[in-house]
Amino acid sequence: MKFIHCADAHLDSPFLGLKQMDAQIGAQLYQAPFTAFEKMIERAISDDVAFVLISGDTFDSQNQSLKVQWFLKNQFERLQKAQIQVYLIFGNHDYINDTTTHVNYPENVHVFGPSVQTYRFISQEGYKIDINGFSYDQRHIPTSRTSEYPKPAPDAKLTIGMLHGGLYGNGANDYAPFTLEALQQQGYDYWALGHIHHHQILSQRPLIIYPGNLQGRQADESGAKGFYEVNYDFDELKPTFMPVAPFQWQTLTVESPEPLNINAVVAHLQDMLIAFPRHTNFLLSIVLKANSVAKEVQEALINEQLLSILQDQLGNTMANQIIYPVSVRLMAEADMNLPEIDTKFWQANVDQVFNLKNLREVLGNLTSERFITQEFIHEDRLNELRKNAELKILNNIQEEDAD
């Protein structure tokens, strides 16, 4: 018997913050989470799995759009035809509210409510499998919910817990926090987690697994994305990671001993791309690391011509594969060649100038728009602003030196 465990599909993600992206590639990227989900469904059918566990954040937004609901209904109907069950919890992104659920899902879909509940699945062989879980009914769940999960039933062959949440760590955790020990001591065989977008096996016995998202949404969600297919021979559980993301985010660092000019940047990148795998598309965050960077490259970084050039140059190198730069920046530690006194002054003051509070103040009333807050009140934007300011200062200093 097999089952699939996925999470964090984030269907209908707007993919914010991608500047000057080619419209066609942008459209494919928007479609990518849907494509990844369809690939997962195809795999479920071709491998004849017994059921699919979906551990939250299937929708990107708590306004579960009709478009996504209809898409899911169609996908779930494909599973229904193949007699595959679906167990679905909602997470902090798609938490249940009064306006949720307008589309009726087929009968093979079992949705968990806000209290922990149990669905029992009977395998073809007659084994009883219990699946426990709950859905978010609010954005934040600051208290642990693990104590609400029932002990395994004596007649159950296999017990699974579904949980959208985060490990207790250093800071606050508003997402149904749990400790590894609590999950391990529950007596379950498999914990189907969701919420963290990086796939990882937290524990082997019992298996406690984050499948990660089906498609990375931004540069820091790099690497392969997909789901786990779990083989169960009624003795042991064997999980296998299955990558399905049409696009993979990847950071590429261009290192050069010589001053980096435009020819060197392009040549280094083209060399690196030769070794790239061909099975998926790549969105590149390019980082330039060199002792010095030619002035025209610095200027092209500021006015973003460099990104345009690299998109033109690298975007069409491979047939049937997209390798597309989405950002290019200097490495933070890059030697800016600032006079020492200036560097000290800059570092002492930079945090007082470039912080989220100031950014919010600059944007004023605009921050009442949620999409503006999401797009601009962000560490990434602060870093960009800071880098651009550093480059402008650097350029002015060099011009002064030249005078």
Ligand SMILES: [Mn+2]
């Ligand atoms: Mn989440």
